[in-house]
Amino acid sequence: MKTQRLFGILVLGLGLTLALLAGLHTAQATPAATDFFVKPNGSGDCSQSDPCALQTALDKATKDDSVLYVAGGVYTGTGAAVITLTRSITLYGGWDGVPFGPPIVRNPAVHKSILDGEGARRVVHISGGIAPTLDGLTIANGNATGLNLADCSGAEGSPDGCGGGIFVRNAHPIIVNNVITNNIAAVTTAGSPTGTTGYGGGIYLRSAPQAVISGNLVISNAASTAHSGTGGGIYLSRYGTMSGAQVQSNRVLSNTATTTDDSAWGGGISGGPDGVVIQDNSVIGNRANGSGGGQGAGLYQWYGSATYLNNLVTGNLGSVSGQAAYLGYSGSNFESNRVVDNATSQGIKLPGTSGDGPTLVNNVVARSGDTTVLLRGAMNYPLTATLIHNTLVGSGSGTGVYVETGYVTLFMTNTIIAGHMWGVTNTTPASSTILADHTLFWANTHDGIRGINPVDGNLTFAADGYHIGSGCSAAIDAGISAGVTTDIDGEARPYGPGYDIGADELSTGLACWRVYLPIVLRN
16 A cells, blocks of 8 residues: 555655664775864874864865864864865764774764854854865854844845854855754844844855755754744745755754744745755744744745755644745745644745746645635735645635635646635635636535536545545546646556546555446346
């Protein structure tokens, strides 16, 4: 059964992650001439047998292929950052500190190499057209208040600070397998007394094409503790090119855009500029502001056409007026994501655009607020959105698809609307249009706008509440071809004579036995 295979894949992925964190994987290497070895309070010549201080090794690493092996322990600094990178070097955390070798043995989970901002400075500053690598480090306790304000302006307000843990501008770093925790972009209002914002508590990236942010644990960071904030965990600026940047396979947990009750945008990840791929991330337990308001508790986008693929957005908090995901003025492709079980007011909010709108394909949005998908437009910023093969599941109340204003055009095909008080509503039909085709309605008190070729009948879901379960589900083979050739799990569409409605294509053989009796017996 496909749900069993999916569960197996998830268990395998979780097992690999836990193995990495538990130190079951140990990396080994042979020293090279450009290798330098670092220990806390080291004072040697930077060899494996006689390690030196971190700053000493940074000064000696003049070649781009230089590698610094950083032993377990705590490293602090002075000035604006614990370390400032100006060359394309590699820093490997988790060295076991054994003075004789080869091999060089690394185990970041056991030998924690902690770069500590002590709440007094940023941890890592990267700029200057370089492509350094950070791997296996703990980036902690950064504070970027008042630093590089001219370099970190954003759309939301005057900057107080940006990049408490890691600041990147005009560079192309590879940031992998690190723990980024307890960093704050701004702890006071460094700029104007009002209208100020902290950007990127954990990581801030601006003009960082081809950057790779992968396999990191980004946990318990805040963009601001003083005023407004955006990007509690990660902030991706739309100012300057970000084409080819990848944010993938990270765990973005328990971050906050601002701990105050001020305006806030993006508790987990903020920003989806053109050409960025945001894929396979777990965005869990984040919030925009302290009161449960703000925009985009898990994901927030303001302009851009990023690709969001196969992300899990769950357990995020925005019960007052927030959403699990906010795609504002977006031309993004939002595909095969699971936005499920969020304590938010809405699941996904789609405000108006000035060009091509977002396309949502093969997503599950379930049990996340009173409104599952909310759409807004304006005269100067009309919204055109496309929903294909989505599964939208409520908790017995609220609305599945709610067009809140005029100037919205929604194309919706092969979508499941289940478990709501109202299925599909349009408050301003004079200027907003919902063009729905082959929508499956189930367990709604009122279906609302049914469109053309609506489908009725019982649904059966698997234990997760959105995969098609065994039995005679009305979704099976009931859709039409909409140009989508795979489902949320990457499995081929169609399986059988027709396309299944919703995000899932059941591919486990006969799901419903149909018994055909002779005409005489039936009569």
